[in-house]
Every structure is written in C-alpha cells, then in structure tokens.
Amino acid sequence: xxxxxxxxxxxxxxxxxxxxxxxxxxxxxxxxxxxxxxxxxxxxxxxxxxxxxxxxxxxxxxxxxxxxxxxxxxxxxxxxxxxxxxxxxxxxxxxxxxxxxxxxxxxxxxxxxxxxxxxxxxxxxxxxxxxxxxxxxxxxxxxxxxxxxxxxxxxxxxxxxxxxxxxxxxxxxxxxxxxxxxxxxxxxxxxxxxxxxxxxxxxxxxxxxxxxxxxxxxxxxxxxxxxxxxxxxxxxxxxxxxxxxxxxxxx
Amino acid sequence: xxxxxxxxxxxxxxxxxxxxxxxxxxxxxxxxxxxxxxxxxxxxxxxxxxxxxxxxxxxxxxxxxxxxxxxxxxxxxxxxxxxxxxxxxxxxxxxxxxxxxxxxxxxxxxxxxxxxxxxxxxxxxxxxxxxxxxxxxxxxxxxxxxxxxxxxxxxxxxxxxxxxxxxxxxxxxxxxxxxxxxxxxxxxxxxxxxxxxxxxxxxxxxxxxxxxxxxxxxxxxxxxxxxxxxxxxxxxxxxxxxxxxxxxxxxxx
Numbered sequence: 001x002x003x004x005x006x007x008x009x010x011x012x013x014x015x016x017x018x019x020x021x022x023x024x025x026x027x028x029x030x031x032x033x034x035x036x037x038x039x040x041x042x043x044x045x046x047x048x049x050x051x052x053x054x055x056x057x058x059x060x061x062x063x064x065x066x067x068x069x070x071x072x073x074x075x076x077x078x079x080x081x082x083x084x085x086x087x088x089x090x091x092x093x094x095x096x097x098x099x100x101x102x103x104x105x106x107x108x109x110x111x112x113x114x115x116x117x118x119x120x121x122x123x124x125x126x127x128x129x130x131x132x133x134x135x136x137x138x139x140x141x142x143x144x145x146x147x148x149x150x151x152x153x154x155x156x157x158x159x160x161x162x163x164x165x166x167x168x169x170x171x172x173x174x175x176x177x178x179x180x181x182x183x184x185x186x187x188x189x190x191x192x193x194x195x196x197x198x199x200x201x202x203x204x205x206x207x208x209x210x211x212x213x214x215x216x217x218x219x220x221x222x223x224x225x226x227x228x229x230x231x232x233x234x235x236x237x238x239x240x241x242x243x244x245x246x247x248x249x250x251x
Numbered sequence: 252x253x254x255x256x257x258x259x260x261x262x263x264x265x266x267x268x269x270x271x272x273x274x275x276x277x278x279x280x281x282x283x284x285x286x287x288x289x290x291x292x293x294x295x296x297x298x299x300x301x302x303x304x305x306x307x308x309x310x311x312x313x314x315x316x317x318x319x320x321x322x323x324x325x326x327x328x329x330x331x332x333x334x335x336x337x338x339x340x341x342x343x344x345x346x347x348x349x350x351x352x353x354x355x356x357x358x359x360x361x362x363x364x365x366x367x368x369x370x371x372x373x374x375x376x377x378x379x380x381x382x383x384x385x386x387x388x389x390x391x392x393x394x395x396x397x398x399x400x401x402x403x404x405x406x407x408x409x410x411x412x413x414x415x416x417x418x419x420x421x422x423x424x425x426x427x428x429x430x431x432x433x434x435x436x437x438x439x440x441x442x443x444x445x446x447x448x449x450x451x452x453x454x455x456x457x458x459x460x461x462x463x464x465x466x467x468x469x470x471x472x473x474x475x476x477x478x479x480x481x482x483x484x485x486x487x488x489x490x491x492x493x494x495x496x497x498x499x500x501x502x503x504x
Contacts, residue, residue: 003356006352006355006356007356010341010344010352013343013344013348014343017343018343084337084339084342085335085336085337085338085339086339086341088305088333088335088339089333089335089339089353089398090356091305092303092304092305092328092331092332092333093328093332093353093356093357094325094328094329094357095356095357
C-alpha cells in the first residue's frame with residue numbers, strides 16, 4: 001500500500017506539473033456546454049420544456065464526456081511508462097507488482113474528479129442550480145466515480161497493449177461521442193425508432209438520467225439500478241482483462 | 252574465498268518456434284565486471300531479463316547470490332538492480348526527485364540524504380534540481396545508473412549501458428561502471444562493442460547462436476588466436492581520438 005502511495009505521488013506530480021492535461025480535458029466539454037446552452041439551447045427549449053433549466057439538464061452528459069476523454073490520458077500515461085521501461089524498472093524492484101498499476105488507477109480517479117470539479121464550477125457560473133441534499137450529492141458523485149473507475153479499467157487495456165501512442169488513446173473517441181446519442185442533450189422521444197432504441201439501451205442514458213434526477217432532487221426510479229449494473233459490469237469485465245494483460249506484459 | 256555472485260546453468264528460452272537461448276552457462280564471481288558480448292538479437296537482453304526475474308526460462312537454472320530466480324524471485328529482487336537498454340528515468344521529475352522516488356520504493360532510510368550523496372558521487376549535483384528530461388544523454392545514463400545503486404544492490408545488470416551515447420558520454424559511463432565495481436558490486440553488462448568489453452570487463456563471454464561460445468579473461472581470449480606478428484604500420488589516429496582531442500581543447504581541459 002505505501003509503495004502505491006509513493007507511485008501515486010509521482011503521477012500526481014506529473015499532473016500538477018502539466019496542468020494542461022486537466023485543462024485540455026475540461027475545455028472541450030466546457031465548449032460543448034457553451035455551445036448547447038447559448039447556441040442550440042433556445043431552439044431546443046420547446047422539446048425539453050420552456051421552464052427547464054437547460055444547464056441542469058445537460059450537465060450530467062457533459063461530465064460523462066469529460067470523463068471519457070480524461071481516461072485517454074490514463075492510457076497515455078501507462079503507455080509512456082511501458083515504452084520508457086519505467087514499468088520494467090519497478091518490476092525488477094522488491095515492491096508488489098500491482099503497485100504501479102493501482103497508482104495509475106488512483107491517479108485516473110483523482111485527476112478526473114478534478115476535471116469534474118472544474119466543470120461544476122463553470123456550470124455554476126452559467127446558471128446551474130441544484131436542489132439536492134447531501135445524500136443525493138454523495139450518490140451523484142459516487143456514480144460519477146464508479147463510471148470513472150469502470151472506464152479507467154477500459155483504458156488500462158490499450159495503455160498496456162497498444163503498439164503506438166495514438167493506438168493507446170484512440171479507443172476513447174467513440175466513448176466521447178456516446179453522450180450525443182443518449183438522453184444527455186435532447187429527450188430520446190424525439191429520435192427515430194432505431195436511434196431511440198440504441199439511445200435508450202446504452203449505458204450513458206441510464207447514468208445521465210440518474211445523475212440528473214439526483215442533482216435535481218427528483219425520484220431516480222429504476223434507472224439507478226441500470227446505471228449501477230452498467231458501471232459494475234463494464235468495470236468487472238475490463239478489470240479482469242486489464243489485470244490479465246498487465247501480468248502477462250509486465251512480468 | 253571469492254563467492255559466485257551469479258551462477259547460470261543450461262539456460263534455455265524460446266519464443267514460439269524461435270530458440271533464443273539454447274543451453275547458456277556461465278558464472279560470475281563477486282566483485283567482477285562480466286561482459287556478455289553478442290550481436291543484435293543474440294539473446295543478451297533475454298538473458299538479462301531472466302537473470303533479473305522479469306522473464307521465466309524454459310529450462311536451466313539461475314542463482315543470484317545463492318537465491319534461485321525462479322523460486323526465490325522476491326529475495327533476488329532485493330539484491331539486484333537492473334538498468335535497461337533505454338534509460339528508465341522519469342523526464343518530468345528532477346534528478347533528485349528520481350533518486351528520492353526509487354529510494355522510497357526500496358525503503359531506504361533518509362531518502363533525501365542518500366539521493367544527495369549519489370548526486371555528488373555521479374557528478375550530477377549542479378543539475379539535481381533540473382528536470383531529467385533536460386539532461387544530456389550521458390547525464391541521463393549516469394542518473395539511470397545512480398538510481399540502480401539505491402538500496403545497495405549486490406549485483407547490477409547493465410543492458411547496453413552506452414548504446415546511443417556520444418564518445419564523451421561513453422567515457423563518463425565507463426568511469427562510472429569502474430567505480431561501481433571498485434565498491435565491491437558485481438556488474439554484468441551486455442554490449443555489442445568489443446572495445447567496451449576490453450576496457451571494462453574482467454571476464455568476457457561471447458553469446459552466439461544461443462550458446463556461450465567463448466568465456467574467459469581478455470588474455471585468455473587472446474591466446475585462442477595465433478601469436479601476434481610484428482609489423483610496422485604508421486599509426487593513424489582514429490576519428491574518435493581526433494574528436495575527443497579537439498573537443499577537449501575547445502573546452503580548455
């Protein structure tokens with residue numbers, strides 16, 4: 001555990017020395033937020049409801065988008081450590097083999113949560129208001145962290161196995177676009193049947209609906225269980241794949 | 252009585268249908284510098300990885316300071332350190348931070364103090380607060396080797412320590428390696444350069460076709476060849492000697 005802590009300290013120092021990684025990750029989602037609220041927002045209002053605070057409505061989708069692009073840096077950092085022989089150096093030392101892996105996972109969680117905080121701050125300026133109580137806030141943050149953890153395990157696999165830098169981070173592009181084909185920005189009822197079917201049955205929709213309901217102090221319904229099942233399921237499958245890839249490549 | 256620091260016998264390793272090591276055996280005495288010489292792809296790095304418990308062998312056995320690498324890899328890791336083919340230093344951290352990091356991971360007491368003394372010993376004190384990414388090739392290698400010295404390993408593996416370095420940096424690294432061995436550490440290094448083996452090693456082994464084909468001191472190896480004939484040749488300086496002489500003059504050494 002203490003060795004994981006030392007290695008986590010190393011990676012956090014990387015992030016604090018190049019804060020652009022956090023800012024870049026936050027920038028595109030913030031630009032999307034500005035675009036949707038101030039450009040499309042007026043036109044979208046009739047189908048969403050004229051009395052709905054659109055910043056509140058689309059914030060969960062923006063957060064998921066930021067996390068999906070944030071984890072590409074997790075893959076990137078792992079790829080770099082592998083290519084430079086840094087992993088090999090750690091593996092030849094008398095420390096637990098898993099320490100280097102867990103340090104990356106922990107760093108991914110913390111750096112993504114920093115991005116989430118930045119986006120919440122910008123949203124507040126843009127008019128985000130929450131009526132949620134402490135428990136609802138904790139539940140919303142918990143689901144975002146669970147989503148980050150699940151995607152982190154997804155990112156570890158290309159981070160370890162990719163042959164090139166672009167290969168290591170390309171996997172995240174489709175993930176970044178998933179919120180567009182979901183309930184994140186517009187109600188799924190307005191979509192053609194086939195698209196609507198996809199949108200309503202992919203993980204982002206249930207997670208967005210849950211986080212939105214929690215932050216707006218509304219009943220979450222069964223969405224929360226679907227959201228949890230997606231996060232735990234994706235996380236568990238990729239955890240197994242990641243650990244297998246790690247022990248195969250790093251020993 | 253000198254002890255065997257490294258004892259390798261009958262080491263075999265294949266990757267798929269390709270046999271890389273086919274019965275490699277050698278021993279290295281404590282405090283020796285042992286050079287494993289071979290062309291690209293001869294299996295030098297594979298050998299080092301097996302010796303450093305990073306890769307398991309298909310057959311044969313390896314003992315490091317009396318510990319079996321296959322069965323006692325944790326004990327082996329405590330007495331060895333590995334400097335890979337490419338300097339594994341963290342570019343974002345400073346030289347001192349790199350050393351402190353490894354010192355903490357190895358559980359060295361007083362990491363900062365130990366880091367400072369190593370920086371001094373490897374001539375890196377002036378650059379200690381610069382990011383390692385800004386170091387020259389020679390400095391990076393020196394830092395890399397300094398990082399390998401933390402935790403007082405008994406056996407140090409250096410995989411092609413001078414590959415990609417300019418002649419001056421190579422001389423710096425040679426000096427460092429000699430100092431290492433002077434402090435009682437056993438050094439196993441791999442190289443493609445005959446001259447490097449000649450300069451540094453007490454014992455030289457040539458790895459070829461998956462086997463050690465020759466093993467001995469430089470003098471022993473020389474005896475394998477016909478006695479030297481005396482010929483009178485005008486000795487031209489090599490380009491390396493010219494380069495070193497000119498750059499030394501420029502820097503007013």
